[in-house]
Amino acid sequence: MRQQNYKPLESVLIKPAGPDCNLGCTYCFYLEKAELFKEQQVHRMSDEVLEELIRQVMSQSGPQVSLGWQGGEPTLMGLDFFKKAVAFEQKYGNGKSVGNGLQTNGININHEWAEFLKQYDFLVGLSLDGPKHVHDHYRLTKNGKPSWDIVMKSLDTLLNAGVAVNAMCCITDYSADYVEELYEFYKSVGLTWMQFIPVVESDKNDPRKAADFSLTDEKYANFLMDLFDLWIKDFENGEPTTNIRNFESIFHTYVGVQAPECTLRKECGIYTTVEHTGDVYSCDFFVEPKWKLGNIMQGRLIDMLNSRKQSQFGAMKAQLPRKCKTCTWYKNCFGGCTKDRVKDIRDSGMPRFCQATIDFLEYADPVYKQLAKQWHEKQQDMQKGSTLGDTYNAFHDF
Numbered sequence: 001m002r003q004q005n006y007k008p009l010e011s012v013l014i015k016p017a018g019p020d021c022n023l024g025c026t027y028c029f030y031l032e033k034a035e036l037f038k039e040q041q042v043h044r045m046s047d048e049v050l051e052e053l054i055r056q057v058m059s060q061s062g063p064q065v066s067l068g069w070q071g072g073e074p075t076l077m078g079l080d081f082f083k084k085a086v087a088f089e090q091k092y093g094n095g096k097s098v099g100n101g102l103q104t105n106g107i108n109i110n111h112e113w114a115e116f117l118k119q120y121d122f123l124v125g126l127s128l129d130g131p132k133h134v135h136d137h138y139r140l141t142k143n144g145k146p147s148w149d150i151v152m153k154s155l156d157t158l159l160n161a162g163v164a165v166n167a168m169c170c171i172t173d174y175s176a177d178y179v180e181e182l183y184e185f186y187k188s189v190g191l192t193w194m195q196f197i198p199v200v201e202s203d204k205n206d207p208r209k210a211a212d213f214s215l216t217d218e219k220y221a222n223f224l225m226d227l228f229d230l231w232i233k234d235f236e237n238g239e240p241t242t243n244i245r246n247f248e249s250i251f252h253t254y255v256g257v258q259a260p261e262c263t264l265r266k267e268c269g270i271y272t273t274v275e276h277t278g279d280v281y282s283c284d285f286f287v288e289p290k291w292k293l294g295n296i297m298q299g300r301l302i303d304m305l306n307s308r309k310q311s312q313f314g315a316m317k318a319q320l321p322r323k324c325k326t327c328t329w330y331k332n333c334f335g336g337c338t339k340d341r342v343k344d345i346r347d348s349g350m351p352r353f354c355q356a357t358i359d360f361l362e363y364a365d366p367v368y369k370q371l372a373k374q375w376h377e378k379q380q381d382m383q384k385g386s387t388l389g390d391t392y393n394a395f396h397d398f
Contacts (some may be wrong), residue, residue, distance in 0.1 A: 001040070001359075005311065006271070006306055006389065007044035007270060007305050007306055007310075008062055008228045008272070009057065009060045009061040009062070009065065009301060009305055010060070010061065010062065010064070010065060010066065011065065011067070011068065011270075011271045011275060012053075012057055012065070012067055012068040012271060012272060012273075012301070012376045013068045013070060013271055013272070013273045013274070013284055014045075014053070014067060014068065014069050014070070014071060014074075014274045015070055015071060015072060015074075015075060015141065015274065015275050015276060015287075016044070016045040016074050016081065016275075016276055016285070017043055017044060017045070017071050017072045017074055017076040017077050017276060018037055018043030018044075018069075018071075018072055018275055018276040018277075019037075019071070019072045020042065020043050020044075020045065020071065020072045020073065020076055021071055021073040021076070021105070022073055022105070022108070022141070022142070022397075023073070023105050023107065023139060023140065023141055023142065023147060024140055024141060024142040024143075024144070025138055025139045025140065026138040026139075026140065026213055027138050027170060027172060027199045027211070027213045029201055029285075030071070030072060030287075032066070032103045034298055035288065036288070036289075037148070037275075037276075037277065038212065042344075043072075043276045043277075044076075044077060044276060045077065045081070045276040045277075045278075047084060048297075049276070049278040049296070049297065050081070050084060050085060050088065050327060051084075051088050051276070052278070052296055052297060053274060053296055053301075054085060054089055054091075054092055055088070055092045055280065056296055056300060056301045056302075057301065058089065058092035058093050058094065058096060058098075059092065060250035060301055060302040061096065062096075062299065063096055063097060064096065064097045064098075064099070065096060065097075065098055065099070066098070066099035066100070066101065067085075067098065067099070067100050067101070068101045068103065068104045068283065069082070069100065069101065069102045069106075071103070073104065073105055073108070073245075074101075074102060074103070074104060074109070075104050075107070075108040075109070075113070078280070079112060079113055079116060080294050080397065081117065082102075082116065086100075087119050088371075093283040096244050099121075099123070100120065100121070100122045100123070101122065101123045101124075101125060102117065102122050102123070102124050102125070103124075103125040103127070103158070103168065104125070104126060104127065105126075105127045105139070105147070105151065106126050106127070106128070106150065106151040106154035106155065106158075107150055107151070107154070109157055109158060110132075110154075110157065110281050111157060112158075113162070114157045114158050114160070114161035114163055115161055116132065117158070117161070117163045118161045118162050118163045121164075122163070122164075123164050124156070124158060124163055124164065124165045124166070125165075125166045125168045125195070126151070126154070126155060126165050126166070126167060126168060127139070127151075127168045128151055128152075128155065128167055128168070128169065128171075128191070128192075129169050129170055129175055130169060130178065130181065130182040130185050130186075131132070131148075131176060131178075131181060131182070131185045132146075132149075132340060134174065134175045134178055134181070134182065135147070135148040135151070136172045136237055137172075137175070138172060138174070138213060139151075139395075143205070152189075155189060155191075156325045159190050165190075165191060165193075166193040166194065166195060167181065167186045167193065167194045167195065168195050168197065169186075169194065169195065169196050169197065171196050171197060171198050171215055171220065171223060171299070172198050172199050172200060172213045172214070172215060173212065173213055173214060173215060173216070173219065174213070175218040176215055176220065176222070176223045177219075179222075179223050179226040179227050179230070180226065180230060181250070183227060183230045183231075183242075186242075187242060192241070192242045192243060193242075193243045193245075194242065194243065194244050194245070195245040195246065196223075196244070196245075196246055197246075198205050198215045198353060199213060199214060199215055200214040200215055200340065200352055201213075201214060202331045204278045217352075217353060217355040217356040218310070218355075220353055220356040221356040221359035221360055222356065224246070224356065224360040224364075225359070225360055225363045225364070226243065227247075228247060228360070228363070228364050228367075231244050232367060238260075238371075238374055249261045249263075249334075250264065250332060250361075250364075250368065251368060251371060251372070252264070253331060253332045253333075254332070254368045254369065254371070255372050255375050256374040256377065261339040262337075263334070263336050264333060264334060264336075265314060265317075265334060266317070266334045267284070267314040267317050267318055268313070268314050268317045268338060269282060269283070269305075269310050269311065269313045269314025269315075270314070270374065271283075271305075272293060272301065272304060272310070273287060274296065274367055275287065275299075277295070278295045278297045279292055279294075280293040280294050280295065280296060280299075280301065280304050281290070281297050281312055282309070282313040283291060283313070283338075284340075285337070285338075285347075286313070286337040286339070291309070292303075293307055293309055293310055294307075316338055317334065317335060317344065318334070318335075318336045318340045320341075320351075321349050321350060323350070324351070324354075327358070329357065329358060329361045329362075332361055333361070333364035335351050335358050336350050336351045336352070336353060336354075340353060
């Protein structure tokens, strides 16, 4: 008999090249993970580990499962590696629906890559921080050269091949000042699906303070409010014409539907991260010895997902100060991402972007309530069993 809180295997995050990357972005938090794998300078997933990983995922998941290929930079594995991955999915899939997502900096993308990604319906999250002056401010090569021109060429290659591409944008102290320019830029290059990720890291020379590129509460709040206005302004017939994951995830909380993002759930730990060695961790923000769950060559992924340690990790999200749990907006954010609290250099016990979240929700609440009212009215006219996506096309997982 399954335990009450049994978690099905629905998605897996995979780091086939570990922390290796062909860029040296100033704000990257994952390059330092190379310290965990000192035995080798180059980190690559073996065919043996890949096959065992896919075999387990296919045998232990339900009728649908998604695989997210990230890094570092996953394309460092080469295209043949991903051809093998798809072949293993077909070999062990037994008719299941498999969704593959590739998060890439775009440096290695060419026509052959684009044709493959289109053929097998990969969803690509392209790390593109905006127009040239914004992107090249922090996203540099290892020798300090700009990368925007290369990434834009890759974007054209992907879009011309018909690949589905989402914009992955890291918001820093610099880019936060250019919200309208960012938004209009993405629309102008054909990227109407956008995800904005706030960046905060500790200073490498003084871990007690935030690095210079880090986003402040005030800047993040202003960014969200300005972006929300731009998003709403582009609505047509009550529905969005651009898709911003941050805002659409929050909308779920207004209509009583569980948000797709773990950051907006009461507990997290709903997926695992598999490193190139086959080591399994609770989350890609917690790839560290304390949160290592095992290795797929010695254990079962589904057991690790439902292990006591993973349950402890998931429950850590709800260990919030009383101020959070009595907050008007608690049900809309549940404290945000665990890393922004337990890894917060301020050591205050409060979520890093608490005030930004409060300011934004106070600002956006009237509009969200009106959108929710319209959604409920539509629901009354829908067939029984319809989903949120049936009536509000904006909400799709990246």
